[in-house]
Amino acid sequence: MSIQADAPGRRTLLTGAASLAAVCLVGCSSAEEIDEKIDGAHKAAPAPSTGGSPSTPKAAYERLMEGNERWVTNALRHPDRDPTRRQLLATNQQPYGAVLSCIDSRVPPELVFDTGLGDLFVMRSGGTAVGPVITGSIEYGPMISGTPLIIVLGHQRCGAVSAVYKALRADKPLPGNLQAITEALRPAYEQTERGNHADPTEAMAKAQVKLTANALRGNRDLAPLVTKGDLAVVSAYYSLDTGEVEILNGAPA
Ligand SMILES: [Zn+2]
Numbered sequence: 414m415s416i417q418a419d420a421p422g423r424r425t426l427l428t429g430a431a432s433l434a435a436v437c438l439v440g441c442s443s444a445e446e447i448d449e450k451i452d453g454a455h456k457a458a459p460a461p462s463t464g465g466s467p468s469t470p471k472a473a474y475e476r477l478m479e480g481n482e483r484w485v486t487n488a489l490r491h492p493d494r495d496p497t498r499r500q501l502l503a504t505n506q507q508p509y510g511a512v513l514s515c516i517d518s519r520v521p522p523e524l525v526f527d528t529g530l531g532d533l534f535v536m537r538s539g540g541t542a543v544g545p546v547i548t549g550s551i552e553y554g555p556m557i558s559g560t561p562l563i564i565v566l567g568h569q570r571c572g573a574v575s576a577v578y579k580a581l582r583a584d585k586p587l588p589g590n591l592q593a594i595t596e597a598l599r600p601a602y603e604q605t606e607r608g609n610h611a612d613p614t615e616a617m618a619k620a621q622v623k624l625t626a627n628a629l630r631g632n633r634d635l636a637p638l639v640t641k642g643d644l645a646v647v648s649a650y651y652s653l654d655t656g657e658v659e660i661l662n663g664a665p666a
Contacts, residue, residue: 463492485657574598
């Protein structure tokens with residue numbers, strides 16, 4: 414929901430439910446009045462901050478794991494999600510993490526890691542399938558702005574992985590462009606089929622993020638950053654049941 418003030422040079426605000434309620438429960442009659450009340454509500458309840466942007470892989474990793482712990486234990490801080498933060502970032506950004514997750518509606522990285530505005534570059538694709546555009550987007554932060562951490566985040570009961578697993582087992586293509594996801598996940602499928610797994614789709618989802626993280630860690634442009642200790646590439650697995658992010662490989666020492 415948005416509130417627009419029409420005074421020149423003023424702002425357009427996207428407000429959270431709490432501040433919106435605080436503003437409009439006391440009555441709104443003009444744009445200026447709305448603006449003043451937003452200012453008042455904001456001053457009364459600023460969003461907490463988790464501090465400056467971590468600059469090392471380990472610090473970035475710890476920041477995200479702390480956020481996930483808050484998500485799991487229902488101790489969310491919703492840090493850095495207010496107009497002050499928006500204004501601070503209006504002309505620059507320095508995200509400390511790049512996360513590739515699935516399109517699944519239950520796995521939004523900003524919630525799962527309790528992060529704020531400007532903290533993460535986020536890429537999402539079905540089953541965390543990658544191709545040149547996604548890979549280039551993941552590389553952007555580490556290569557251009559020094560982002561020290563990449564997390565490739567798979568998840569429990571992934572519908573995309575399950576559909577691809579069944580399609581490949583039956584040797585039956587998925588319709589239309591979905592087949593591109595099948596091809597992108599084929600290496601994970603083949604690795605899974607070489608093993609003996611009680612739940613092959615869960616194994617395949619984990620194989621997909623591990624293979625993807627391994628490939629990113631060793632690719633031509635990112636490998637030098639990893640070698641220098643400026644970048645870590647982590648594979649991880651999200652539990653829909655508990656909200657917990659389990660690290661599979663690549664955690665910075
Ligand atoms: Zn999924």
